[in-house]
Amino acid sequence: MTLDVAWADRWTRLSAERIAAARDELTELDRQIGDGDHGENLDRGFRAVVAKLDGSAGEEQPPGQIGDVLKLVATTLMSSVGGASGPLYGTAYLRAAKVTGLQELDAHGVVALLEGALEGITARGKAQVGEKTMVDAWQPAVDAAEAAADAGASTADVLAAAAAAARQGAAATVPLVATKGRASYLGERSAGHQDPGATSTAILLEAARDAATA
Amino acid sequence: MSGEAAPVGARARVALVLVSHSQRLAEGAVELSAQMAPGVLLLAAGGTDDGGLGTSYDRVSAALEEALGVADGVVVLADLGSAVMTVESVLDMEDGFDGRVRLADAPFVEGSVAAAVTAHGGGDVAEVLASAEHAGGTFAVAAGPPAGDGPTTEPTAPAAGAARAVVTLRNPLGLHARPAAVLARLVAGFDATVAIDGVNGASVLELMKLGATGGQELTVTGEGPQAADAVRAVVEAVEGGFGEV
Numbered sequence: 072m073t074l075d076v077a078w079a080d081r082w083t084r085l086s087a088e089r090i091a092a093a094r095d096e097l098t099e100l101d102r103q104i105g106d107g108d109h110g111e112n113l114d115r116g117f118r119a120v121v122a123k124l125d126g127s128a129g130e131e132q133p134p135g136q137i138g139d140v141l142k143l144v145a146t147t148l149m150s151s152v153g154g155a156s157g158p159l160y161g162t163a164y165l166r167a168a169k170v171t172g173l174q175e176l177d178a179h180g181v182v183a184l185l186e187g188a189l190e191g192i193t194a195r196g197k198a199q200v201g202e203k204t205m206v207d208a209w210q211p212a213v214d215a216a217e218a219a220a221d222a223g224a225s226t227a228d229v230l231a232a233a234a235a236a237a238r239q240g241a242a243a244t245v246p247l248v249a250t251k252g253r254a255s256y257l258g259e260r261s262a263g264h265q266d267p268g269a270t271s272t273a274i275l276l277e278a279a280r281d282a283a284t285a
Numbered sequence: 286m287s288g289e290a291a292p293v294g295a296r297a298r299v300a301l302v303l304v305s306h307s308q309r310l311a312e313g314a315v316e317l318s319a320q321m322a323p324g325v326l327l328l329a330a331g332g333t334d335d336g337g338l339g340t341s342y343d344r345v346s347a348a349l350e351e352a353l354g355v356a357d358g359v360v361v362l363a364d365l366g367s368a369v370m371t372v373e374s375v376l377d378m379e380d381g382f383d384g385r386v387r388l389a390d391a392p393f394v395e396g397s398v399a400a401a402v403t404a405h406g407g408g409d410v411a412e413v414l415a416s417a418e419h420a421g422g423t424f425a426v427a428a429g430p431p432a433g434d435g436p437t438t439e440p441t442a443p444a445a446g447a448a449r450a451v452v453t454l455r456n457p458l459g460l461h462a463r464p465a466a467v468l469a470r471l472v473a474g475f476d477a478t479v480a481i482d483g484v485n486g487a488s489v490l491e492l493m494k495l496g497a498t499g500g501q502e503l504t505v506t507g508e509g510p511q512a513a514d515a516v517r518a519v520v521e522a523v524e525g526g527f528g529e530v
Binding site: 112146149150151152153154155157158159161162165195196252253 | 333334337338339340341342343366367370371373374377378
């Protein structure tokens with residue numbers, strides 16, 4: 072099954088639902104090692120995204136391509152999130168949109184989308200694997216997606232592999248000591264807590280997986 | 286909304302956009318810098334779209350567009366990590382506004398003041414940027430070892446053709462921010478290198494760092510084509526009490 076703009080729309084709306092449901096959990100994770108607003112900020116951002124999607128439905132040119140939806144998510148998150156996750160996820164969606172100037176995505180198209188997102192996050196945040204950031208969920212997700220696509224998996228299975236790897240990557244941030252972002256101010260005390268950005272990444276990729284099988 | 290412009294007057298070539306997580310902090314930095322550098326376009330881009338704590342892509346890009354409509358170039362100062370990221374995102378999306386916008390790696394308040402005074406003196410984007418980025422070092426030195434170890438101009442014996450004078454500071458409050466800015470702007474207007482008690486007379490931050498108090502004697506030295514005029518002007522300004530006495 073190939074993925075089209077309807078999938079991108081489902082993914083975005085499902086992301087908003089899941090982030091809203093995880094809002095308190097994300098905020099609590101961020102309270103432990105950050106400034107305690109990750110859930111609230113992302114929830115506000117995705118609610119603004121859905122409002123724009125709804126608003127664009129009556130316009131002459133609603134998003135016609137996957138890339139249009141991703142671009143709308145990007146610009147809206149950048150302007151409404153407030154904290155660091157705004158420009159980070161905004162740049163991720165923006166770079167993901169660049170590689171999806173297609174009507175439909177096959178398995179390798181999904182990998183290219185995820186690679187674009189990871190590239191955007193590392194360009195903006197300058198973080199690497201092991202620094203207790205969202206990169207610790209994105210990098211394994213991209214690796215797993217690539218391996219699955221190379222093995223001939225379907226788009227849904229590529230996304231499932233990415234989501235599972237992101238979830239594991241998020242869990243693996245628990246013992247790490249943060250060296251980037253607000254959590255790095257805590258130094259050694261940041262160990263023992265799961266990174267909120269890696270956790271929201273897992274949530275977003277699980278939404279992508281579930282939107283592909285809906 | 287993006288803050289108020291400084292009073293209309295002769296416009297400097299370079300404008301500043303001050304990006305903070307707090308709308309009030311951005312506006313406060315504009316207020317402070319404007320007092321020291323009238324005529325420089327200073328725009329505040331603080332807070333989220335609904336006025337909460339955070340930064341807004343839309344507010345930053347709107348301020349940049351407004352500034353570019355008036356000035357040749359813009360130097361941006363940002364206060365914390367995600368404000369920097371928001372500015373970088375805007376510059377990415379707009380391809381850096383053709384290279385006319387530069388983000389300073391500088392402390393927010395000190396950098397804003399230093400950059401504004403340099404912009405007032407007619408500096409170009411590179412000079413205003415350098416002024417902002419030097420501001421942190423100036424303050425680190427001020428808080429650390431005694432003066433003399435830092436990147437300040439060492440007092441030098443007057444060379445042939447150079448000018449030198451000693452003048453007593455009359456202001457009871459000493460060489461605080463406003464008179465320091467007046468002095469720095471005055472010095473920047475001459476084709477001369479002027480040192481006041483050994484520090485760069487064109488740098489408002491170095492002048493403030495002197496911590497000169499009322500009644501203190503200041504040694505003014507100048508070198509360059511307009512050294513004599515510059516030193517004379519500085520002496521007159523100090524003796525005039527900067528309009529405060």
